[in-house]
Amino acid sequence: MNGIQISIIMGVYNQKAFDQLDMAVNSILRQTFQAFEFLVYDDGSDGNVADKLEELALKDSRIRLFHGKENHGLAFGLNYCIRKAKGKYIARMDADDISMPDRLEKQYQFLEKHPEFGFAGCNAGLLGEQGVYGERIMPETPGADDFLAFSPYIHPSVMFRREVFEKYGLYSEAEENRRCEDYELFMRLFQKNCRGFNIQEVLFLYREDGNAFRKRKYRYRIDECRLRYTYFKKLGILDGKGFLYTIRPLIAGVLPGRLIYRIKKGKEKHGVSFSTR
Numbered sequence: 204m205n206g207i208q209i210s211i212i213m214g215v216y217n218q219k220a221f222d223q224l225d226m227a228v229n230s231i232l233r234q235t236f237q238a239f240e241f242l243v244y245d246d247g248s249d250g251n252v253a254d255k256l257e258e259l260a261l262k263d264s265r266i267r268l269f270h271g272k273e274n275h276g277l278a279f280g281l282n283y284c285i286r287k288a289k290g291k292y293i294a295r296m297d298a299d300d301i302s303m304p305d306r307l308e309k310q311y312q313f314l315e316k317h318p319e320f321g322f323a324g325c326n327a328g329l330l331g332e333q334g335v336y337g338e339r340i341m342p343e344t345p346g347a348d349d350f351l352a353f354s355p356y357i358h359p360s361v362m363f364r365r366e367v368f369e370k371y372g373l374y375s376e377a378e379e380n381r382r383c384e385d386y387e388l389f390m391r392l393f394q395k396n397c398r399g400f401n402i403q404e405v406l407f408l409y410r411e412d413g414n415a416f417r418k419r420k421y422r423y424r425i426d427e428c429r430l431r432y433t434y435f436k437k438l439g440i441l442d443g444k445g446f447l448y449t450i451r452p453l454i455a456g457v458l459p460g461r462l463i464y465r466i467k468k469g470k471e472k473h474g475v476s477f478s479t480r
Contacts, residue, residue, distance in 0.1 A: 210239065
C-alpha cells in the first residue's frame with residue numbers, strides 16, 4: 204500500500220518512565236499495518252525527556268517529533284498533530300500504553316468497510332503494577348446512557364476518520380475541559396449524530412495502576428461535574444439517575460485512590476466493566 208493512510212498522534216509530557224515510553228513507541232513501529240506516520244508532540248517536557256524523545260525519533264523516519272516550549276495540555280498537543288497529519292485516518296496513542304500488533308490493521312479494515320461509523324475503539328487488557336490483570340469490555344455501539352458513568356470509549360485506543368475533526372471540530376482546549384477533553388469530544392460527537400463502534404477484541408493494553416488513581420485537584424472534579432451537566436442535558440439523560448452521575452466525580456474525590464484501585468482491580472478480574480473515572 205502506497206502513501207500514508209493513518210496518522211498516529213501522541214502527546215507526551217514528562218513521561219519519565221522510559222521503559223513504558225519505549226514499549227509504547229515500539230508497539231506502533233511493529234504494527235502489521237505499516238502505511239502510517241507517527242506524530243509525537245512534546246508538551247514542554249523537561250530536558251532529559253525531550254532528549255529521550257529525540258533519541259526515539261531517530262529510530263524510524265515515520266516519527267515526526269514536535270517540541271512545545273511550555274506545557275499547554277493534552278488537547279493542545281493533539282490538535283497540533285491533527286493539523287499536521289497527512290493520513291486518511293487519525294489514531295490515538297498514549298506514552299505509557301501498548302497497541303497490539305494488529306490494532307491499526309483491524310481498525311483500518313473496519314472503518315473501510317463501515318462508512319456509517321466515524322471512529323472505532325476496542326476492548327483492552329488492563330496493565331497494572333504486576334502486568335496484565337484483567338480486561339475492559341466496552342459497549343459495542345454506545346448509546347446515550349453509556350455516557351453516564353464514564354466515557355464508553357478508551358481514548359488512546361480510538362481511530363478516527365479525518366473528516367470527523369474537519370466537520371465537528373478539534374479537541375476543546377478550554378481550561379474547564381482539561382483532564383476530560385476526550386469525554387467532551389465523544390459526547391459532542393454523539394450529540395451531532397456521529398457514531399462510534401468498539402471492536403470486540405483486545406487490541407490495546409491500557410495502563411491503569413495505583414498511580415492512575417491519585418487524587419485530582421478538586422477544581423478539575425468540579426469542572427467535570429459542569430461538563431456532565433451540560434452534555435447530559437443535551438443528550439436527554441439528565442433525569443434522577445443522570446443527576447447522581449453528574450456529581451459522581453465529587454463523590455469519588457472523597458475516596459482514597461488506592462482503595463478505588465483495589466476495588467476496581469477486583470471487579471475487572473471477574474470480567475465486570477467498572478470505572479471510577
